[in-house]
Amino acid sequence: MAGEKEHPLDQVRQICTAFPTVTERLSHGTPTWFVNGRTFVQLWPDGHHRDEFPHLWCAAAPGAQQELVATDSRTFFRPPYVGHRGWVGVRLDRGIDWAEVAELCEDAYRAVAPARLLAQLDAGSTPGSGIRD
Numbered sequence: 001m002a003g004e005k006e007h008p009l010d011q012v013r014q015i016c017t018a019f020p021t022v023t024e025r026l027s028h029g030t031p032t033w034f035v036n037g038r039t040f041v042q043l044w045p046d047g048h049h050r051d052e053f054p055h056l057w058c059a060a061a062p063g064a065q066q067e068l069v070a071t072d073s074r075t076f077f078r079p080p081y082v083g084h085r086g087w088v089g090v091r092l093d094r095g096i097d098w099a100e101v102a103e104l105c106e107d108a109y110r111a112v113a114p115a116r117l118l119a120q121l122d123a124g125s126t127p128g129s130g131i132r133d
């Protein structure tokens with residue numbers, strides 16, 4: 001229906017599957033995206049443990065987690081289990097900008113993907129283009 005928001009799973013799937021050689025499967029009971037067998041994004045549509053709100057966990061470059069949390073701690077947080085490795089949690093219940101989510105997912109992909117796939121990504125179009133708000 002026109003005007004309805006897509007489910008976060010549909011949005012995140014659209015973003016992540018645009019990257020080269022990405023696979024999706026359940027991991028720890030939740031949708032997870034992989035490149036070369038390595039996790040780069042995990043979606044918790046109904047929350048996880050104490051974080052009872054829809055959110056993502058994204059791989060991140062060194063220092064990105066601290067910068068994002070310092071900039072906007074209402075949206076970004078240090079997730080359990082993977083936060084110590086620099087991953088960033090992203091709340092999806094705060095009127096999130098899906099173009100920003102696409103950038104975060106691309107950054108996560110870049111943090112995990114091998115150089116040959118990054119070259120393939122750089123040779124193609126921007127994965128976040130066409131993402132609807």
